[in-house]
Amino acid sequence: MIYLDNSATTKPYREVLESFNKVSTEYFGNPSSLHGLGGDAEKLLSQSREQIAKLLKVQANEIFFTSGGTESNNIAIKGTALMYKGRGRHIITTKIEHPSVNESMEQLKSLGFRITYIPVDKNGVVRITDIEEAISEETILVSVMHVNNETGSIQPIKEIGQLLKKYSKILFHVDYVQGIGKVPLHFQECHIDLCTISGHKFHGLKGTGALFIRQGVRISPLFSGGGQEWKQRSGTENVAGIVAMAKALRLTLQRQEQCVADMIKIRDFIRMELEKIDGIKVHTPVFPCAPHIINFSILGFKAEVFVHALEEKGIYVSTTSACSSKTKKASSTLLAMGVSKDEALSSIRVSLSYENTMEEAVQFIDAVNEAGNRLRKVMN
Ligand SMILES: Cc1ncc(COP(=O)(O)O)c(C=O)c1O
Structure with missing residues (x-):
């Protein structure tokens, strides 16, 4: 997992x-x-x-x-x-x-x-x-x-x-x-x-x-x-x-001191790799942003379809916030940032802890690529 x-x-x-x-x-x-x-x-x-x-x-x-x-x-x-x-x-x-x-x-x-x-x-x-x-x-x-x-x-x-x-x-x-x-x-x-x-x-x-x-x-x-x-x-x-x-x-504050730099590296890697994928738009600003959250849209897919496609590979991410994710409404935060409704409806949130590793980040990016290709083929 x-x-x-x-x-x-x-x-x-x-x-x-x-x-x-x-x-x-x-x-x-x-x-x-x-x-x-x-x-x-x-x-x-x-x-x-x-x-x-x-x-x-x-x-x-x-x-x-x-x-x-x-x-x-x-x-x-x-x-x-x-x-x-x-x-x-x-x-x-x-x-x-x-x-x-x-x-x-x-x-x-x-x-x-x-x-x-x-x-x-x-x-x-x-x-x-x-x-x-x-x-x-x-x-x-x-x-x-x-x-x-x-x-x-x-x-x-x-x-x-x-x-x-x-x-x-x-x-x-x-x-x-x-x-x-x-x-x-x-x-x-x-x-x-x-x-x-x-x-x-x-x-x-x-x-x-x-x-x-x-x-x-x-x-x-x-x-x-x-x-x-x-x-x-x-x-x-x-x-x-x-x-x-x-x-x-x-314990968390101790981990923060020791591991926040690694967390930033993992987040930046995920961001960089996501930006290379066609049809993905990252919404999290480069600055000022926290070390653990990356929000992006997979254009053309409903977010929940993608969440479940990743889940099949044992990867757990979120659509918007946990409490709003079941309402299937476009995120008011993204709309307030000027993101379009369609993009907001296809947005995914990845949020890290100090337990996550770079290997997991690599597997996540592979899974996003694979799931995207598979879903695109099904749709065409
Ligand atoms: C920014 C923010 N405030 C408040 C809450 C609510 O916290 P709790 O789940 O402890 O009620 C959350 C939970 O996701 C949150 O992200």
Whole structure:
């Protein structure tokens, strides 16, 4: 098997599963319980919080555990809207966000908020001036993703943060789900108030994630209940999953240091070879882009036909993002970049992890060539 769908999810590291298993069997107490078993679980919870905070260069009391990226995005956006609706009802975001951001915005729109969707250029990148022009007295939040999950393009988060520093009443939220472990992001330097991460995108387990909330920032909780996570996110914490996520983050950041240069070589090889094939158009920009994502169209074929043709050869890729791939709609991210609807409908995403090798990349390119030739013959 050659797994090239790491932006959808990653395979948990063996050590991560071992940690999950150990904590689930030996430290299964509820961290809110008063007895020793609860105390042990609570200790593991705070150790994991400290470890994750240290790896992200933030304070432990700025990390709030959630069930993943979708939940963190919802809490950040709706929690800000609920908290500051008296101050203003305008939110700025982009045209290329993940559905967990988009749909949250649309829900807020139906509740009377005004949402500005900033366009992107042909590289899938927003212009700072567009954001600046959109800001009004009513603006309470700007939410911009770091690495786009479909194309890998990187947004100018530092510059946006610098711009927003001038507006003390506007909170800055960043969806860092695809960037973490691949492209460094300094939360403080970028003046980020709220930042989303998801454990299963860096070899942790599904159902684990966190929201960074900068010290001093207050947002309304969306869940009512036992008041866990300093009342910000009620619900018994997934201690085993959180310990596993802390380990996954540590291992991934180590791998990043050792292997990111190799990952870039593999990505560049795939890009170069794809560009040689007739009828293939690469959409991922040469710059600024993350090291792990390549998005391209195989003109004349529906993307899902190609995904299945590659699957027959044991190669796993994606059409667009995992959550949108079953809707068979053209990718709104590619459309926003000016890609035609037909091209968008035939787009494929390859996403690497540090486990992928150059040999696999060579096999992938051979398989694309073979599948393309075979499908063309069938069609003619
Ligand atoms: C950019 C981005 N944000 C948020 C999410 C949602 O994360 P989760 O699957 O943990 O809910 C994803 C998942 O693909 C993503 O790519």
